[in-house]
Amino acid sequence: MSRGLIILDPGHGPTGNRFTILTDFYEGTQMWHLGQFLRDELTACGFDVMLTRPRLEDNPSLAERGEMAGKNGALMFLSLHSNAPGMMNSPEAYAAVNGAETFYSITDPDRNIPIAKALTEAAVSTMQTGDRGIKTRLYPDRPDLDYYGVIRAAATSGCRQAFLIEQGFHTNPHDSAFLADLDCLRRLAVAEADAISACFA
Numbered sequence: 435m436s437r438g439l440i441i442l443d444p445g446h447g448p449t450g451n452r453f454t455i456l457t458d459f460y461e462g463t464q465m466w467h468l469g470q471f472l473r474d475e476l477t478a479c480g481f482d483v484m485l486t487r488p489r490l491e492d493n494p495s496l497a498e499r500g501e502m503a504g505k506n507g508a509l510m511f512l513s514l515h516s517n518a519p520g521m522m523n524s525p526e527a528y529a530a531v532n533g534a535e536t537f538y539s540i541t542d543p544d545r546n547i548p549i550a551k552a553l554t555e556a557a558v559s560t561m562q563t564g565d566r567g568i569k570t571r572l573y574p575d576r577p578d579l580d581y582y583g584v585i586r587a588a589a590t591s592g593c594r595q596a597f598l599i600e601q602g603f604h605t606n607p608h609d610s611a612f613l614a615d616l617d618c619l620r621r622l623a624v625a626e627a628d629a630i631s632a633c634f635a
């Protein structure tokens with residue numbers, strides 16, 4: 435019997451956000467690979483899984499991605515990303531920023547905080563990168579609405595267990611090397627699937 439449906443959302447399209455150091459790599463492509471690995475791991479744990487981008491070249495709108503969760507009665511929505519800092523003073527300062535963090539929907543903090551913590555912990559320990567914790571981000575002047583379009587669309591369509599994880603920085607040498615390596619992404623998928631499985635036990 436299925437333990438429920440999880441929607442995985444590999445961020446961006448295939449050429450979304452080129453890495454700044456390893457310039458043959460793109461966040462949108464590496465997150466698609468991670469999504470494939472994570473789908474396999476979660477399926478092995480007994481969950482049903484749908485991807486917002488079944489094919490690498492898919493690039494649906496943020497609203498379409500989030501709404502897949504509500505429309506299909508999903509247990510959880512998880513958007514997969516790597517990060518980049520805002521403008522910094524020097525190239526050295528820019529490259530020095532690293533770490534993982536998870537944003538969660540404000541619509542259900544009691545249930546979402548432990549899941550977000552477990553996801554960040556899995557990424558930090560597997561990637562051996564900094565811990566940037568768990569966060570919410572609110573829509574300007576709307577304390578009841580999530581800022582990120584995918585989280586907002588998932589929550590307002592009925593799936594309040596909605597998350598966006600930033601797995602390191604594709605502007606940082608250490609994090610980039612990890613994200614560019616498919617074996618590393620496979621290990622990250624194992625750790626994240628274990629974390630999710632434990633949260634929904």
Ligand SMILES: [Zn+2]
Nearest residue numbers: 445461515516
């Ligand atoms: Zn992203």
